[in-house]
Amino acid sequence: MRLGARVGRWGAAVSVLAVAAALLVAVGPAGAGPVRTASGHRWITDDQGRALVLTGLNTASSAKSRPDGLPWIKEGDVQREADALGSNFVRFLIQWRSVEPEPGAYDDGYLDRVAERVRWYGARGIHVMLDLHQDVYGPAVKGNGAPAWATEADGLPVAERGQWELKYIEPGTVRAFDHFWGTRPGGRDLRAHYAAAWAHVAARFADDPAVLGYNLMNEPFGGSVQGPAFEAGPLAALYRQTIDAVRAVDRDSWIFVEPEAVSANWGLPSALPYLPDPRGDGEDARIAYAPHLYPLPMDLGGGYTGDTATWVDRTLASWREQTEKTARRLGAPVLIGEYGLDATLPGAPAYVARVRAMADELGAGTAYWSNDPGSWAPWDQNLRPTALLPVLDRPQPRAVAGDPVAYAWDAESRTLTLSWRPKPGVRGDTEVYLPARSFPHGGLVTGSGVAGAWDSKSRTLHITSGADGAGGTSVRIRPAP
Known part of the structure; x- marks a missing residue:
């Protein structure tokens, strides 16, 4: 959730904070996972067993709204990214509505077009994580992600909002999520469709050397069920079901899981429990933890200066502590699946440098949001470098x-x-x-x-x-x- 991208007035932002605070409850133990490696850390690895330090961009926000569900890029843009940033990783957004436009009917033409773009990255040595993305559930409730046939809002309204995140708490959106998670009686088993759609995607890309793995859901939201009850209940159940479905067709790719966004993004605890991998435990498992990082002061549109920077630094310390706790519980390596800000804000380069240094200390990969030209990107609308580019283009092990x-x-x-x-x-x-x-x-x-x-x-x-x-x-x- 990126409040700062569209916050016009503090009143609306504070209303979001108030809603989020009302949803959060204390987090207790969520079950122990396997012991981590002797070094105290697990790593995402390549097919030679080498530890990967993944850095790159999200590609792309444009895929959310385009009718074809594909990002804005051409092959030359991938080459430019490789040249300008030395990226070795991309979090590539795909849409459930495009994968499964009708119940049980998959659009393999869409996946062929995704595969073409995956080849652009693979030809340049860039690892691809496919991310089945959603925000505000799906287009039928004024969001993106889920197909209309999988949206059961029971006729409840979803008002337009100047601040898009507020649509999460609209009655129709909450009801659509509740039906998806099965926390409201009646309705179809949409989670089975979701897991099967992932199995279809994984079967298509299981043997693609450029595809490192799959991010099962972007920024999960529980509808009327929030906090530990959501993460340890419906979310964990969906993850287990989807992991099993993916492993039935792809034994080796990495599977990435995210916590509930309304807490972990801001450095609050997650109750996501240990998720077993059918491959086995310990070093055999290939489950990775991929939280997002959007400190609330900056999510509300602030820069990285003065008192705001102090608050942000405290948030980063809390985020790191909670991320390490959850990763230990999962027995998983860490990838920061999203972080970013408006590059025109004061202190933006210093903030990005601070996050990258923290990622180095954590041994975590990073995917900056995003490659869409504009004020949040390392290049502007005319593809000219912004102040972020030299901060993102930095020496590192690969x-x-x-x-x-x-x-x-x-x-x-x-x-x-x-x-x-x-x-x-x-x-x-x-x-x-x-x-x-x-x-x-x-x-x-x-x-x-x-x-x-x-x-x-x-x-x-x-x-x-x-x-x-x-x-x-x-x-x-x-x-x-």
Whole structure:
């Protein structure tokens, strides 16, 4: 939920906050998951077993409203993103209304068009997560996502709102969610349709090397059931059902789950319980946790300065604490599925840099919202860079051939540090992205790692462990002279 995108007056914003506060209740234990790895952290991995540090953009908000359910991009835009940001990840929005336009009837032509765009990313080494996106349930209640046939609002109204998030609490929207979750008597089993639609998508992309995995639902909302009762009840039940459906056709791709948006986005606790993966527990499981991050002061349209920045920093500390608690419970690696702000707000670059540094500390991937040209993007309506682009285009590891211990970028000294421990079964080199703005002539590696091949086109440096790498590898990378 991105209140700041359309907040015109504080009164309306405060009304949203009041509704959200009324919905939240104290969170208690939600069941323990498996113990995490020896390093205390799990990682999203590639087919060589390397730990992935995923960074990129959401593509795209435009897919929500376009009749074809596809983003605005052409192949040249994907190339421009790869060149300008060094992205190795994209959260690609798709629509249930486009996947299943009629009950049980799937539009494979739509999925073919999605697959074409997936190939654009895959050809550039960018991992794709398919996100079945919804906001305000679906077009029949003035939102996006669900098809009209799956919207049971019982004739209740949904008024137009100048602030789109307020449509979540309109009677028709709440009723549509209640019927979907099965928390209101009567109606069809729409959750079975949803899980089957995901199974159809997963079967189509199971063997696509560019598709890393599937985000099961964007920003879940429980209708009249909120908080722990929703997350531990209907939401967890849908996730279990959908995970089983996906695993029946795709055993290996990663599955990403989100918490309830009205709490976790602002740094409040989540009650999402452990979700078993039919692949197995521990290292065999491929369930990842993908919360969003929108601190309330900025969600209400504020910048990152003065007292607002202090409030935002406190929110970030709470968000990190709660995210780590939930990830431990799930036994899951973390990906920040959305974060972002209006780049014209004061302090915007500093805020994005702060989030990226926190993600480094967490070992979390990031997907910035979004690539749609405009004030929230790294480029404006004329595709000219905004102040966000140089902050997003920063040095980082992409794939680590072992168990990462720590990594960090120090812009002042222009130094990227990275350390990792060996891990059985991992193949390939460690790969590091070094953008031209910071490393015009490539990188100089010191420490126990050995610099290998340098790809000047993709700005990727390969590093291998040295002779003493059995005890771990640490490197410092500075600009080459």
